[in-house]
Amino acid sequence: MDYSKMCPKYEHASELLGKRWTGLIIRVLLGGPRRFKEIKEQIPEMSDKMLTDRIKELESCGILIRNVYPETPVRIEYDLTDKGRDLEPVIEQIQSWGEKWM
C-alpha cells in the first residue's frame, strides 16, 4: 500500500467507522438482525438518543437497514446490508489487535 499520501476513500471510511459507538453497533449486528433493545443490551452505556442517531446515520449511508414486520405489536429489526457485512474483516482485525494488546 502507498502510505506516502493520504487516500480520500480511506479518510472517508475511517471517519465513518471512527464515530463513537459505530464500531460496537456493527459488531452486534454481525451476530444477525437485532431489535433496538437487543442492541442496547450489548452496549448499555450508550443512550437511546445516541443509538437512534447512529442507526439513522448508518441507514443513510447504506450500512444497515430497518425491517418492519407488521405483527401485533409491530416488530422492528435492524440488519446489516452487504456493505455493512463487508466490514466483518475490519471488526475481526480490531478484535484480534485488541486481544493481543489491550
Place this chain on the structure above:
Amino acid sequence: MDYSKMCPKYEHASELLGKRWTGLIIRVLLGGPRRFKEIKEQIPEMSDKMLTDRIKELESCGILIRNVYPETPVRIEYDLTDKGRDLEPVIEQIQSWGEKWM
C-alpha cells in the same frame, strides 16, 4: 467469533482507534518515521493542537514513540512501536473496504 456479547478488549480497541484523526495518523506512520510537519502535510485539515493531543495520547498508550536526535537544529521524529505497527492489518482492511464502498 462470538458476536452474542460485547468484548471489553474490542470495546477498548475500538474506542482508541475511533478517535478523530487517529486512523489517519497511524496510516501516515505506517510509511515510516515522520516529523510533526510531515504528518501535517498528509492531514492538512487537522490543527496543530489536535495533532499534538493525539500524539500524546498515542504515546501514552504505547502506540507511537517520539525520537529526539541531538542535531542542530534538533530533529524530532515519531515512529510506531510494535503495538502500533500491529495495526497495519486493521488499516489495510479499512482501506480495502473504503476502496470498494466509498
